[in-house]
Amino acid sequence: MFRKLPGDETRNLVSTTPDTAVVFRPAVVRTPAILTILIFLARLFIGLVRLLWRHPVAVPVALAPGALWLAYGWRWSLAVVALVVVSGAAWALVHRASFSRLLGLRLLAWWRLVWVYRRHWQPVMIVSGLGRHIRGRDYLPRLGKVTCTSWADVVSVKMLNGQSLKDWTDRTDHIAHGFGAPSCRVSTARAGRLVLTFPRRDPLDVPMPAVPLPTVGEVGPVEIGTCEDGRPYRLKVHGTHVLVAGATGSGKGSWLWSIIRGLLPAMAAGLAEVWALDPKLMELSYGRDLFGPCYAATPEDCAELLEAAVKVMQERAARFAGVQRSHVPTVDDPFILLVVDEVAFLTAYQPDKHLRQRITAALATLTTQGRAVGVGVLAALQDPRKEVMNIRNLFPDKIALRLDESEQVDMVLGDGARDRGAHADLISSRPEQGAGVGYVRLEGSPDPVRVRAAFVSDADIRAMVAAYVSMEAA
Numbered sequence: 001m002f003r004k005l006p007g008d009e010t011r012n013l014v015s016t017t018p019d020t021a022v023v024f025r026p027a028v029v030r031t032p033a034i035l036t037i038l039i040f041l042a043r044l045f046i047g048l049v050r051l052l053w054r055h056p057v058a059v060p061v062a063l064a065p066g067a068l069w070l071a072y073g074w075r076w077s078l079a080v081v082a083l084v085v086v087s088g089a090a091w092a093l094v095h096r097a098s099f100s101r102l103l104g105l106r107l108l109a110w111w112r113l114v115w116v117y118r119r120h121w122q123p124v125m126i127v128s129g130l131g132r133h134i135r136g137r138d139y140l141p142r143l144g145k146v147t148c149t150s151w152a153d154v155v156s157v158k159m160l161n162g163q164s165l166k167d168w169t170d171r172t173d174h175i176a177h178g179f180g181a182p183s184c185r186v187s188t189a190r191a192g193r194l195v196l197t198f199p200r201r202d203p204l205d206v207p208m209p210a211v212p213l214p215t216v217g218e219v220g221p222v223e224i225g226t227c228e229d230g231r232p233y234r235l236k237v238h239g240t241h242v243l244v245a246g247a248t249g250s251g252k253g254s255w256l257w258s259i260i261r262g263l264l265p266a267m268a269a270g271l272a273e274v275w276a277l278d279p280k281l282m283e284l285s286y287g288r289d290l291f292g293p294c295y296a297a298t299p300e301d302c303a304e305l306l307e308a309a310v311k312v313m314q315e316r317a318a319r320f321a322g323v324q325r326s327h328v329p330t331v332d333d334p335f336i337l338l339v340v341d342e343v344a345f346l347t348a349y350q351p352d353k354h355l356r357q358r359i360t361a362a363l364a365t366l367t368t369q370g371r372a373v374g375v376g377v378l379a380a381l382q383d384p385r386k387e388v389m390n391i392r393n394l395f396p397d398k399i400a401l402r403l404d405e406s407e408q409v410d411m412v413l414g415d416g417a418r419d420r421g422a423h424a425d426l427i428s429s430r431p432e433q434g435a436g437v438g439y440v441r442l443e444g445s446p447d448p449v450r451v452r453a454a455f456v457s458d459a460d461i462r463a464m465v466a467a468y469v470s471m472e473a474a
C-alpha cells in the first residue's frame with residue numbers, strides 16, 4: 001500500500017534548482033485534453049453503474065420524481081412526491097413499529113451514513129491516528145455498511161492492513177467524540193473487519209419493574225432485566241459462578257433478587273435451593289422465609305453454611321464420579337445456589353483470621369469444583385481489588401455495575417473489557433438512571449453486554465414470599 005512510486009527516489013537525488021551543479025530538467029509530457037475528458041467520463045460512468053448496483057432500489061426511487069417531471073410535467077411529479085410523503089407519515093402514525101423496521105430505520109441509516117459517518121470519516125480517522133496522510137495521499141480504513149437499530153448505529157469497517165483491534169479500542173473516545181456519539185464500542189466481525197456501535201440514546205435510563213414470575217419451574221437461564229436492544233436478558237446461573245461487583249448504591253440487590261425471583265418456581269418445585277449468606281443483614285433478610293434453614297448472617301454461621309455446601313458438593317462428586325459428568329437438577333439433587341451479599345465482609349474485612357481462612361477456603365473449593373455437580377456461587381462485592389477478593393478470577397461470569405474508578409472495570413471483567421466499551425465507571429450515580437445497570441462478561445464471550453436488572457421492590461419480595469408459600473402448598 002505504501003509502495004514507492006516511480007519518481008519518489010529521483011526526487012530525492014536530483015535537483016531542478018538552476019544554481020546547483022547538476023540540473024535535471026524533467027521531461028513534461030502534455031496529456032491531450034480529450035484524453036483527460038475521456039478518463040473523467042469513464043470514471044463517472046463506472047461510478048454511476050456502481051451506485052445503481054449497490055442501491056438498486058434507492059437510486060430509481062430518487063430518480064423517479066425527475067423522470068415524472070420530464071414525462072408528465074412538474075405538477076404530476078409534485079403530486080406523487082406529496083402522496084408518498086403523506087402515506088409514509090400516515091403509516092408511521094398508525095403502525096410505528098412496522099414503519100421503523102421496514103423503512104424508518106433504513107432511511108435513518110442512509111442519512112447517518114451520508115451526513116455523519118461519510119462526512120466526518122476522513123478527518124476523524126486522520127486526527128485519531130487510525131488513518132495516515134502520506135505524501136499527499138490519505139490511507140483510510142474503509143467505511144462499510146451503516147445499519148440503525150432502535151437505539152444505536154452499527155457501522156462496519158475494514159481496517160487498514162496491519163492494524164489490530166487494540167489500535168481501535170485505544171481510540172474509542174476519539175471516535176465517539178468525532179462522530180458526536182456518547183460512546184463507541186468495538187468488536188471484531190471477522191479477520192480485518194470491525195463493527196463499531198454508536199449509541200444514539202440510552203434505552204436503559206428508566207427503571208423497569210420486576211419481571212413477572214416464571215410459570216415453569218426450571219433452572220435454565222433466568223430473565224433478570226433488559227438489554228440495550230430492548231430484548232429481555234437471561235442470565236445462566238446453573239453450571240457457572242457469577243460475581244456482581246458495584247459501588248455502594250449501584251443496585252447489586254436488584255441483580256440478586258431478580259435471579260432469586262427467576263428461580264422461585266424451581267425452588268417451589270424442589271429443583272433448586274437458594275442458600276443465603278447475608279453478613280450485612282440488610283439485603284437478603286427481607287425474604288428470609290424463602291431460604292428456610294439455609295440462611296446465615298453471622299460470620300460463624302456463614303462459615304458453617306459454606307462448609308455444609310462443600311460437603312454436599314463432595315458427596316455428589318463421589319456419587320457422580322464415573323456415572324455422570326454434568327448435573328441435572330432433580331428433587332434429590334437440586335441445584336444449590338449460594339447467594340453471598342458483600343462477600344468481602346466474610347473474607348478481607350473479617351478480623352478473625354481463622355474464620356477468614358475457613359470461609360476463603362470453602363469459597364475457593366466451591367468455585368473451583370462446584371459447578372459440575374450443581375453447586376453455584378453468586379457473590380456480590382463492592383470493592384473488586386485483588387487484596388479484597390483474591391478469588392475473583394474463579395468466577396467464570398462477571399458483572400460490573402457502577403464502579404468508582406476506570407481501572408476497576410478490567411479488575412472485574414478481565415483485561416481489555418473497558419477498551420471494548422464496558423464503561424462501568426461512567427454509569428450514572430443517580431439511582432433512577434444508573435442503579436441496576438451493568439456490563440456482563442460471560443465466560444467465552446469477550447464482548448461485554450450492557451444490561452439493566454429489573455427493580456425488585458420490597459413489595460415484590462413480600463409477594464414472592466407469599467407466592468412461594470402458595471406454590472409449595474399446591
Ligand SMILES: Nc1ncnc2c1ncn2[C@@H]1O[C@H](COP(=O)(O)OP(=O)(O)OP(=O)(O)O)[C@@H](O)[C@H]1O
Binds near residue numbers: 207254452453456
Ligand atoms: N434495578 C434498579 N432500578 C432502579 N432503581 C434501583 C435498581 N436497583 C436499585 N435501585 C435503587 O438504588 C438504590 C440502591 O440499591 P441497592 O441497595 O440495591 O444497591 P447496592 O449496590 O446493594 O448498595 P449497597 O452495596 O450499599 O447495599 C435503592 O434504593 C433502589 O431504590
